[in-house]
Amino acid sequence: MKTVTYSKNIFLPVTDLCRNRCGYCSFRRDAKDAHLLSRSNAMQLLEAGSHMGCSEALFTMGESPWTVSGFKEILSSAGVADLMDYLVELFELAIEFGLLPHTNAGLLEEDDLRRLQPYNASMGLMLETTAELYVHASSPGKRPPSRLEYISLAGRLHIPFTTGILVGIGESWQDRLEAMAAIAELHRTFGHIQEVIIQPLDPKPKTLLAGSPSPKMADLCWTVEAARRILPAEVAVQVPPNLADPRPLLASGASDLGGISPLTADGINPERPWPSEVELHNSLSGYELRERLPVYPRFIALGWHGKKTRSLVASLAGMDGLRAKKYII
Numbered sequence: 500m501k502t503v504t505y506s507k508n509i510f511l512p513v514t515d516l517c518r519n520r521c522g523y524c525s526f527r528r529d530a531k532d533a534h535l536l537s538r539s540n541a542m543q544l545l546e547a548g549s550h551m552g553c554s555e556a557l558f559t560m561g562e563s564p565w566t567v568s569g570f571k572e573i574l575s576s577a578g579v580a581d582l583m584d585y586l587v588e589l590f591e592l593a594i595e596f597g598l599l600p601h602t603n604a605g606l607l608e609e610d611d612l613r614r615l616q617p618y619n620a621s622m623g624l625m626l627e628t629t630a631e632l633y634v635h636a637s638s639p640g641k642r643p644p645s646r647l648e649y650i651s652l653a654g655r656l657h658i659p660f661t662t663g664i665l666v667g668i669g670e671s672w673q674d675r676l677e678a679m680a681a682i683a684e685l686h687r688t689f690g691h692i693q694e695v696i697i698q699p700l701d702p703k704p705k706t707l708l709a710g711s712p713s714p715k716m717a718d719l720c721w722t723v724e725a726a727r728r729i730l731p732a733e734v735a736v737q738v739p740p741n742l743a744d745p746r747p748l749l750a751s752g753a754s755d756l757g758g759i760s761p762l763t764a765d766g767i768n769p770e771r772p773w774p775s776e777v778e779l780h781n782s783l784s785g786y787e788l789r790e791r792l793p794v795y796p797r798f799i800a801l802g803w804h805g806k807k808t809r810s811l812v813a814s815l816a817g818m819d820g821l822r823a824k825k826y827i828i
């Protein structure tokens with residue numbers, strides 16, 4: 500029976516201020532409307548997530564918010580002096596509550612990435628595409644060479660890493676193949692890619708792609724099949740179960756469903772509810788559905804997860820490196 504994995508997470512949007520303006524994004528806010536996740540909100544979420552048995556604290560934020568005018572005021576009104584210090588504080592809280600941080604903070608400088616690494620079980624950055632696309636015309640952080648360089652840096656630092664491509668944002672079939680080949684090459688060089696997300700566009704009102712269609716299921720299945728052929732076997736192909744029926748995609752070669760949450764919405768696609776664990780178990784009979792941690796077993800064996808997460812990983816993981824059946828914290 501094929502094993503299909505997922506993790507149980509909570510979503511913590513540290514800030515929605517972002518220097519980019521991607522043509523499909525409804526997460527980003529301008530400075531006058533942007534927020535910083537407060538300590539008290541973070542604590543409430545972490546406590547509730549811990550009670551619900553989650554193991555992953557997914558920290559996300561807009562890219563390089565410190566370059567956007569107005570961010571200093573947002574920080575100071577929250578009593579925060581430095582964003583990186585604040586992130587570390589939130590990571591320490593998450594670990595105290597028994598949740599393993601996994602962070603996608605956009606492109607970071609090497610010093611900042613090194614600073615955050617010890618507190619994270621794994622980290623991530625969507626490559627999205629290797630093509631220069633119109634939807635990224637106002638997004639300096641989405642230049643493919645910068646994203647590839649950042650993923651290389653994570654590899655040099657031995658960070659277990661999640662990346663992925665977006666499907667339906669104006670890329671060609673060839674672009675998709677090239678993006679997957681680039682990820683495969685990075686993994687062959689550094690060995691750090693744990694999973695590649697095949698994420699379909701979910702068009703949002705008032706964005707450039709509002710009128711674009713979501714990719715058809717057949718197209719997604721071909722993309723998953725191609726990913727499975729191009730990527731090394733140990734790299735999982737992940738499909739988000741709130742954006743497309745996972746069954747045909749699992750039949751096409753996907754083996755992971757990513758993070759699902761019993762507590763928080765998908766922060767990027769809040770109108771797409773997560774299926775519950777029970778619903779997944781019912782709809783995926785014929786598969787062995789297993790909960791995993793945000794770091795994959797082979798990276799636990801290698802000791803690549805952040806050193807501050809080691810004792811928590813040891814208490815949450817079973818002998819096979821997936822989540823122990825019994826909730827321990």
Ligand code: SF4
Binds near residue numbers: 521527
């Ligand atoms: S980088 Fe992320 S948050 Fe910023 S505009 Fe693009 S999709 Fe939105």
